Amino acid sequence: xxxxxxxxxxPTLLRVGLxxxxxxxxxxxxxxxxxxxxxxxxxxxxxxxxxGAVGRFDxxxxxxxxxxxxxxxxxxxxxxxxxxSMEIRDGTLAAKLLRPVHPLYxxxxxxxxxxxxxxxxxxxxxxxxxxxxxxxxxxxxxxxxVIFAASLVGAWLLIFFTMVLLGALxxxxxxxxxxxxxxxxxxAIFSGYLxxxxxxxxxxxxxxxxxxxxxxxxxxxxxxxxxxxxxxALRELAVQWGYVGFFFAVSLLxxxxxxxxxxxxxx
Amino acid sequence: xxxxxxxxxxxxxxxxxLRVQIRTATxxxxxxxxxxVVRGFIALLWMVVALVPLVVVFGARQQVAGWTFAxxxxxxxxFTLLKAILEGAVSPSLTAxxxxxxxxxxxxxLLKPADAQFLVSTAKFEPWRIIDLLGALxxxxxxxxxxxxxxxxxQLALAxxxxxxxxxxxxxxxxxxxxxxxxxxxxxNLSYLFGSLxxxxxxxxxxxxxxxxxxxxxxxxxxxxxxxxxxxxxxxxLGKLAPSTALYALGGGVVFARVARQVWKRALRxxxxxxx
Amino acid sequence: xxxxxxxxxxxxxxxxxxxxxAALRSVIRRRYETVKAVEDLSFHINEGxxxxxxxxxxxxxxxxxxxxxxxxxxxxxxxxxGPFVPQQRDPRFLQLITLVMGQKQQLLWDLPPADTYxxxxxxxxxxxxxxxxxxxxxxxxxxxxxxINKPTRQLSLGERMxxxxxxxxxxxxxxxxxxxPTIGLDVSMQAKMREFIRDYNQRFGAAVLLTSHYMDDVTAxxxxxxxxxxxxxxxxxxxxxxxxxxxxxxxxxIRLSVPIERAQLDKLxxxxxxxxxxxxxxxxxxxxxxxxxxxxxxxxVVDLTIEDPPLEEVMREMxxxxxxxxxxxxxx
Numbered sequence: 061x062x063x064x065x066x067x068x069x070x071p072t073l074l075r076v077g078l079x080x081x082x083x084x085x086x087x088x089x090x091x092x093x094x095x096x097x098x099x100x101x102x103x104x105x106x107x108x109x110x111x112g113a114v115g116r117f118d119x120x121x122x123x124x125x126x127x128x129x130x131x132x133x134x135x136x137x138x139x140x141x142x143x144x145s146m147e148i149r150d151g152t153l154a155a156k157l158l159r160p161v162h163p164l165y166x167x168x169x170x171x172x173x174x175x176x177x178x179x180x181x182x183x184x185x186x187x188x189x190x191x192x193x194x195x196x197x198x199x200x201x202x203x204x205x206v207i208f209a210a211s212l213v214g215a216w217l218l219i220f221f222t223m224v225l226l227g228a229l230x231x232x233x234x235x236x237x238x239x240x241x242x243x244x245x246x247x248a249i250f251s252g253y254l255x256x257x258x259x260x261x262x263x264x265x266x267x268x269x270x271x272x273x274x275x276x277x278x279x280x281x282x283x284x285x286x287x288x289x290x291x292x293a294l295r296e297l298a299v300q301w302g303y304v305g306f307f308f309a310v311s312l313l314x315x316x317x318x319x320x321x322x323x324x325x326x327x
Numbered sequence: 328x329x330x331x332x333x334x335x336x337x338x339x340x341x342x343x344x345l346r347v348q349i350r351t352a353t354x355x356x357x358x359x360x361x362x363x364v365v366r367g368f369i370a371l372l373w374m375v376v377a378l379v380p381l382v383v384v385f386g387a388r389q390q391v392a393g394w395t396f397a398x399x400x401x402x403x404x405x406f407t408l409l410k411a412i413l414e415g416a417v418s419p420s421l422t423a424x425x426x427x428x429x430x431x432x433x434x435x436x437l438l439k440p441a442d443a444q445f446l447v448s449t450a451k452f453e454p455w456r457i458i459d460l461l462g463a464l465x466x467x468x469x470x471x472x473x474x475x476x477x478x479x480x481x482q483l484a485l486a487x488x489x490x491x492x493x494x495x496x497x498x499x500x501x502x503x504x505x506x507x508x509x510x511x512x513x514x515x516n517l518s519y520l521f522g523s524l525x526x527x528x529x530x531x532x533x534x535x536x537x538x539x540x541x542x543x544x545x546x547x548x549x550x551x552x553x554x555x556x557x558x559x560x561x562x563x564x565l566g567k568l569a570p571s572t573a574l575y576a577l578g579g580g581v582v583f584a585r586v587a588r589q590v591w592k593r594a595l596r597x598x599x600x601x602x603x
Numbered sequence: 604x605x606x607x608x609x610x611x612x613x614x615x616x617x618x619x620x621x622x623x624x625a626a627l628r629s630v631i632r633r634r635y636e637t638v639k640a641v642e643d644l645s646f647h648i649n650e651g652x653x654x655x656x657x658x659x660x661x662x663x664x665x666x667x668x669x670x671x672x673x674x675x676x677x678x679x680x681x682x683x684x685g686p687f688v689p690q691q692r693d694p695r696f697l698q699l700i701t702l703v704m705g706q707k708q709q710l711l712w713d714l715p716p717a718d719t720y721x722x723x724x725x726x727x728x729x730x731x732x733x734x735x736x737x738x739x740x741x742x743x744x745x746x747x748x749x750x751i752n753k754p755t756r757q758l759s760l761g762e763r764m765x766x767x768x769x770x771x772x773x774x775x776x777x778x779x780x781x782x783x784p785t786i787g788l789d790v791s792m793q794a795k796m797r798e799f800i801r802d803y804n805q806r807f808g809a810a811v812l813l814t815s816h817y818m819d820d821v822t823a824x825x826x827x828x829x830x831x832x833x834x835x836x837x838x839x840x841x842x843x844x845x846x847x848x849x850x851x852x853x854x855x856x857i858r859l860s861v862p863i864e865r866a867q868l869d870k871l872x873x874x875x876x877x878x879x880x881x882x883x884x885x886x887x888x889x890x891x892x893x894x895x896x897x898x899x900x901x902x903x904v905v906d907l908t909i910e911d912p913p914l915e916e917v918m919r920e921m922x923x924x925x926x927x928x929x930x931x932x933x934x935x
Contacts, residue, residue: 091519091520093520094519095523096527097523100526100530101380103534104380104391104530104534105384107391107534107535108388114387234362238365238369241373242369242372245373245376246376249376249379254379254380255379255380255383259383259387260383340728343725344725344726347721347722347725351721351722355711355714358713358754430707431704432707432708434674434704434707435707435709437673437674437692438674438697438701438702439723439727440695440697440698440726440727440728441694596676599673599674599676599690
């Protein structure tokens with residue numbers, strides 16, 4: 061019953077979400093400018109690679125990698141942690157819980173509504189990427205492109221659910237945002253955001269295969285930049301969606317438990 | 328009353344006000360004690376995370392853009408130091424002003440017979456950033472041990488001058504950002520933007536020269552104040568700073584501060600003529 | 604003390620129609636409208652006077668207060684408070700005034716009000732002894748001795764407003780701007796606040812400008828009212844005179860021992876309300892004596908009182924009359 065109602069309400073939620081994104085256009089612009097770390101790292105590695113390649117990464121390869129990171133990051137990141145944390149703190153969540161539609165539908169709708177606008181912003185980056193380093197990309201390989209698209213969706217979902225999980229921790233602790241910062245720090249290293257995973261020392265590389273961070277960013281990027289074979293890409297895709305399922309379940313569980321606690325203690 | 332006071336009396340008054348503000352801000356920050364420990368720990372962790380790229384980069388090369396690992400460490404140390412000042416004193420006040428504008432309580436600040444810029448700048452700060460400061464000191468010591476020498480007193484003095492200059496520049500940039508918040512009320516992300524742009528200051532500015540010639544020239548305009556804040560002080564400490572550059576930087580910093588104050592005043596004027 | 608001449612204030616507001624198309628369009632281009640908040644306002648307030656600003660929502664009351672306190676610049680006209688022009692925000696001017704806004708506090712949220720008082724003492728550069736004395740007096744008057752050391756966030760709205768008053772009055776301002784100070788408070792708290800404001804006014808001789816929705820505030824505190832509607836001043840003078848002028852009818856309130864037929868009541872005057880035991884008649888002032896005499900003679904009266912009509916009604920009538928008068932004028 062609630063799912064059906066949610067599906068009926070979803071288009072409106074999306075529309076509202078889009079209006080919000082448009083209303084806060086300055087904020088949106090600011091946020092885009094905030095995600096500039098990949099470009100900074102690119103500049104650095106570019107300088108380093110001037111005298112020679114680092115592993116299999118020469119200047120062009122670095123360009124391809126970091127532009128891809130920039131694009132994927134802009135497309136997939138979410139702000140739901142801050143939103144949830146704030147709404148739990150100031151009690152706005154109480155109002156949302158009274159609605160017959162699960163708040164998570166509202167959150168997801170807001171974030172999905174932002175995707176078209178983000179895609180608009182990311183397209184120039186993709187264009188530049190193809191122009192500068194087209195021969196290194198997997199754009200001629202249809203299978204890999206499909207896998208890339210699937211991995212993008214997977215990354216979006218994975219990030220969304222892990223963020224919901226982190227946000228739900230605000231039900232339990234004051235410093236949930238602090239924990240989130242911790243997460244960001246670890247993510248920066250283990251997802252390939254700061255440094256291509258191949259360039260990292262081998263013991264870190266091993267950990268990245270197991271931890272979920274890589275599947276939020278590194279995996280889609282590496283697929284696009286042609287660092288994966290068909291077989292390995294498909295394998296990784298399976299792992300990614302496995303993680304998606306896992307975090308979907310866990311985040312819902314923690315959310316439910318958190319809401320019960322919220323209701324019990326009056327927020 | 329205020330008109331007949333001498334400059335010295337005004338300075339004394341504001342010094343006293345500063346003391347009161349710091350006291351109030353400290354008590355306010357102490358209200359959330361658990362946060363203190365967690366935040367301190369996270370600050371340390373971020374420092375470690377920030378060092379990883381540096382270690383990896385210099386694992387591949389001995390020198391990058393004319394900087395050795397130890398010298399780059401000095402830049403990182405300055406960066407950490409200034410980051411502590413940014414996030415300990417400057418950024419908290421920024422978010423407070425945005426909150427004031429949103430809640431309509433900025434009016435109360437404007438009604439006080441003290442300079443509004445001063446009041447909002449000293450309203451809040453986060454004491455656990457002391458840990459960042461200690462971390463910066465540790466990196467300094469380690470870097471100079473690697474270099475096998477210590478800075479001369481003259482270099483130290485010059486570096487301290489740059490510290491003041493850097494803080495002033497950082498603060499001026501922040502004032503510009505806050506003034507922007509008057510035009511675009513919901514700008515929570517602005518402190519993140521500021522922090523992210525500032526992050527590029529972790530690296531010696533020479534690395535960015537000559538890269539993507541056209542596009543980076545624009546970025547350079549933002550990064551240049553960063554050069555002022557991290558690379559130049561590091562060079563001063565290492566004795567690598569040309570005197571002409573130092574003077575140029577000092578002049579530029581003072582001009583920048585004046586411009587920022589004018590923008591703030593402009594923003595206030597706009598606020599008081601347009602708000603309802 | 605407060606002198607306002609031909610004050611006008613208008614500002615631009617962004618207008619956007621609902622709907623997706625309009626939303627997307629507003630990304631590229633925004634449409635602005637000019638709103639006239641205040642138009643050609645003129646009045647004069649003396650030292651120590653208590654004046655109420657009345658008007659419907661959006662009439663321009665808060666805008667006027669903000670202009671008087673220097674928070675907003677007027678678009679046209681002259682404003683003087685004492686020898687000062689508010690918008691120049693001379694520190695001496697700021698020492699002279701205070702602004703209290705209902706439901707907004709200057710109190711620091713995480714700290715006890717006492718810390719805010721200490722901060723204000725430093726900001727207003729008050730001598731320690733004088734500030735302590737003032738604080739003590741105010742705290743006693745408001746009876747909040749045990750509250751000022753509790754963090755503000757733990758106080759109820761009423762308690763917060765009381766503590767807010769102390770913070771606002773610590774520097775003994777001579778002009779009080781009170782913008783809806785009793786909003787959201789319960790009835791007893793409202794009464795206490797009114798009493799306090801009157802006390803303060805009498806003790807310190809401070810002028811009080813009060814805006815309020817609650818007619819009781821105005822009736823209890825302000826012998827003089829200024830009525831603003833749509834930014835225009837439509838009345839400035841004695842409150843009682845206003846009532847008399849707009850509604851020259853009196854209310855005769857009769858309590859009966861036995862229910863009486865409606866027809867009989869209609870003969871006496873216009874029936875405003877009638878239930879089994881209680882009748883309220885609206886009677887022109889001139890005919891009150893006759894009606895009272897007749898009622899006492901012909902009705903089983905238990906109790907009879909003669910009252911002014913409630914201020915709300917007076918105001919409502921006043922605003923609708925004003926609006927009818929301006930309907931024919933062209934609106935841009």
